[in-house]
Amino acid sequence: MNARFKIAADRFDIDRVRADFPLLQREVHGKPLVYFDNANTSQKPASVIEAVDEHYRLHNANVARAVHELGEEATAAYEGARDRLARFINASSSQELVLTSGTTQSINLVAYSFLLPRLRPGDVIVTTVMEHHANIVPWQIVAQRSGATVKAAPINAAGELDVEAFIALLGPEVKLAAVGHVSNVLGTVNPVRELARECRRRGIPLLVDGSQAVPHRPVDVQSLGCDFYAVTGHKMLAPTGTGLLWARKEHLQAMPPFFGGGEMIREVSFEGTTFADPPHRFEAGTPNIAGFAGVTAAIDYYERLGFDAIRLWESELLAYATERLREVPGLRLFGEAADKEPVLSFLVEGAQATDLATLLDLEGIAVRSGHHCAHPLMAYYGVPATLRASLAFYNTPEEVDIFVAALQKVRKLLL
Incomplete structure (x- = not known):
């Protein structure tokens, strides 16, 4: 566990939480699933x-x-x-x-x-x-x-x-x-x-x-x-x-x-x-x-988890993911508000969002590419689409590391 998550982890048993979500245990293209498309739809716990x-x-x-x-x-x-x-x-x-x-x-x-x-x-x-x-x-x-x-x-x-x-x-x-x-x-x-x-x-x-x-x-x-x-x-x-x-x-x-x-x-x-x-x-x-x-x-x-614990975990996850993405050469983040939830939209210079998403899927990583049902916002930024990684409380810093490593890998394939 990354050191910055220690305080959050003391209040939030991420391993136990992840065990509640059956779909998070599966593989995609022979690799463990990293599900970063939560703004589109969340996964469901076994109780639901x-x-x-x-x-x-x-x-x-x-x-x-x-x-x-x-x-x-x-x-x-x-x-x-x-x-x-x-x-x-x-x-x-x-x-x-x-x-x-x-x-x-x-x-x-x-x-x-x-x-x-x-x-x-x-x-x-x-x-x-x-x-x-x-x-x-x-x-x-x-x-x-x-x-x-x-x-x-x-x-x-x-x-x-x-x-x-x-x-x-x-x-x-x-x-x-x-x-x-x-x-x-x-x-x-x-x-x-x-x-x-x-x-x-x-x-x-x-x-x-x-x-x-x-x-x-x-x-x-x-x-x-x-x-x-x-x-x-x-x-x-x-x-x-x-x-x-x-x-x-x-x-x-x-x-x-x-x-x-x-x-x-x-x-x-x-x-x-x-x-x-x-x-x-x-x-x-x-x-x-x-x-x-x-x-x-x-x-x-x-209510069993409590929003205090959820928000602490997600805020640390967002901060960590933002820092890691800034390591990717040519990456442009969209949306850096002082108050935001764990959604990261971005483009990588020289690569199409859909191409990146397709190659990331082969690495077992689910992210969203496209206009995200927000054409006027895309027009404001002057882009046709972005890549979006949206996180939830059942995601982990280790998944962020896998995601960034895969993004670095597929970026090199496209450039």
């Missing part, structure tokens, strides 16, 4: 996999549609996940949480149900240059339908939001602002509390994309002061197809459903339909019940 398996083996039934025992068990698991998620993000009530397939669905729900009915020609939606496409494209679609426009606040060379410029955009014509809590490309942590405070002063609702924040830090939506907070389950140890939208109660009560079907109604007739109360009016159809059983297990796992 077992929770999904147990649901299908012992409790499989639909929710809210039967009085038989299996139906009641499935409903209890699904609504139990809502309760656990509410506590996890410190919502004041579980009824403020709409269970969704992830952040993309959550943001689209706000775009179509909350924002579109309020938009008029000349209105403005404010976001930032560093956003994921999921926090850009839905706003563009509803803006095109209504005659509104989307404006993006700039960033500086370090990848930090220009807060003054963001605030300057918050004029009386702005009907919603949207910002990522943490950039999926840069790792930059945005000052959400400050942005929320400025939005509240002007009566502007603020949506926060929390996809990249929740896996790394505790989130308290009441303390943040935003109006909407979106989360994706598969980035926080849980199964794919799970997520949530937290919204202030008054917003949910005022929002009409935009997706209709079973279980989101009180009564249906051909003369008209009355809808269920929030949040169920936004949850038409059969949900990913087994997936949300996995969400509960994922939260249990985070």
Whole structure:
């Protein structure tokens, strides 16, 4: 173990943690897997996999549609996940949480149900240059339908939001602002509390994309002061197809459903339909019940480890990986904010990001290459793509060393 990790290791048994993740034990192309694509999706601990398996083996039934025992068990698991998620993000009530397939669905729900009915020609939606496409494209679609426009606040060379410029955009014509809590490309942590405070002063609702924040830090939506907070389950140890939208109660009560079907109604007739109360009016159809059983297990796992220990380990890992990458000749890092999570985007002079990623895969190393669903950010830096190594608490300094050695090796092959 590298000496700098000693204090963190005293509080964090990395060997025991890694043993909880079955996929980390496999080989790729005959070499031990080094998984550095966590910003895309996290690996799952055995307890999450077992929770999904147990649901299908012992409790499989639909929710809210039967009085038989299996139906009641499935409903209890699904609504139990809502309760656990509410506590996890410190919502004041579980009824403020709409269970969704992830952040993309959550943001689209706000775009179509909350924002579109309020938009008029000349209105403005404010976001930032560093956003994921999921926090850009839905706003563009509803803006095109209504005659509104989307404006993006700039960033500086370090990848930090220009807060003054963001605030300057918050004029009386702005009907919603949207910002990522943490950039999926840069790792930059945005000052959400400050942005929320400025939005509240002007009566502007603020949506926060929390996809990249929740896996790394505790989130308290009441303390943040935003109006909407979106989360994706598969980035926080849980199964794919799970997520949530937290919204202030008054917003949910005022929002009409935009997706209709079973279980989101009180009564249906051909003369008209009355809808269920929030949040169920936004949850038409059969949900990913087994997936949300996995969400509960994922939260249990985070709480057993504790975010204090997770954050200490990850901060040391980020600092070490940053130092090691600087040893690579011709390497350019993107995003050096003072406050950031363990995401490292970079290019190596003379080498294409995709070529590097392909050769690294042959060394057993999984990293991401491309635009990372952030075309405007790539345009800001004047590059078509980057290579991204995104770390998690189950990664190790030894894996960083293997990664950097492999990067040095494949760089020489390409130059």
